[in-house]
Amino acid sequence: MCPIPVGIKRVAESTIHRLSHYWRVLIALEKEGYKTVSSRELAQREKLTPAQVRKDLSFFGSFGTRGLGYPVTQLKEQVSAILGTNQTWRVALVGVGNMGSALVGYKEFSRQGFNIIKLFDNDQRKIGSFHKGLIISDVRNLEVEIKQAGIEIAIIAVPSAVAQQVMDEIAKGGVKAILNFASVKLKVPGDVCIRNEHMSMELEHLSFALVNKITGKQCE
Amino acid sequence: MCPIPVGIKRVAESTIHRLSHYWRVLIALEKEGYKTVSSRELAQREKLTPAQVRKDLSFFGSFGTRGLGYPVTQLKEQVSAILGTNQTWRVALVGVGNMGSALVGYKEFSRQGFNIIKLFDNDQRKIGSFHKGLIISDVRNLEVEIKQAGIEIAIIAVPSAVAQQVMDEIAKGGVKAILNFASVKLKVPGDVCIRNEHMSMELEHLSFALVNKITGKQCE
């Protein structure tokens, strides 16, 4: 649907997604002591074709050595730089309910550089209290506080009914990247990138598969 | 990557995904009192093209009336039947930690027919205790108990390091549909459908977008 311009070339959504996979594999390979890796090896680990791996990487440069493969550590760092995971990001979470709480407590995010540093809610009983070392702020101050804190990414974990209004405030605060857990399609300004985590739809996909007796296929 | 055979025709992954969206829109339209809806109207609500809507639906049959559009209630039920959301599913959840707890408490799933009826964990302090009215079983009995309970869908919410072994047990228990929250690629038997909820990867996509100043695009 949308090829993304990076430099001159256009990169497919799916390429970016696979980049995340490559990054994980490269981290594993590095731990296992590999110095170099071929596109074949890399492909095997993710059940892809070597050609796919090479083409994906070639969008961003020439990282390999002909006859040898790719230098693991170096490629890992380059992929990391492409994904932006070689830096830390300031993240705000709105809606400290069931889902929100689980996310705040999740160590893996900060380990990858996604630091949740602001929490917001509209529940008076929650506002002002501490949650995993972070104070919960009043959502009414959202715009001002995310600007002050220099928030770059926002996570929406409020009930679906109020997700759009929260979204609007976040956009006003100048945040350009949003992860949405509410099961509604949100309207976003043109310069904001939103990703949806629609769990119900994943379950629906599974029930579809069961009803239609789809066999196999790690489908993503 | 994988066009899915349904009857004779092959249906794209993305079509199934959009079907979920249509279903939600149809429910909304029904509430708003619409009796019929055109592909144009349906498309507008999801920012798609009318042709896309018609083609998607045409994979499964002829549901509309030329000159009139689609009967809302009827189409809603037909889409629901295609997705398998017109029935209830027996779901088991493995790993009642932060994420698992949030999922068990989520009412929307059961409202859509996904009934979490079994919980498993390996923590002795949790086993035998009740959580939202459900007793937590020992994961060692997983294979037997999911067979007995006739579980059709399993949710994996255990630490990534043990996800594969849990996966293997689930497969032994005969479950053919799995929703995985662990951030690893799991090996699955050929007849099992697995969907991954990889939140870290979604965050990585966002950081990619920020680094590359991608503008706009509700990208899914």
Added chain:
DNA sequence: ACTTGTTTGTGAACGATTTCACATGGGCAC
């Protein structure tokens, strides 16, 4: 019953993504 207006259903065109296939070029042995 006929005409008009509207919207579906679908083959064909188009565009995007994946796979193929091979020329290219660096490493390594001698």
Added chain:
DNA sequence: GTGCCCATGTGAAATCGTTCACAAACAAGT
């Protein structure tokens, strides 16, 4: 330094998914 080997990088081909465009079909009005 020369030559062989091997895996990359990349156009070209194939496949897959989306959009176009129009014939067919139905409703409604006369």
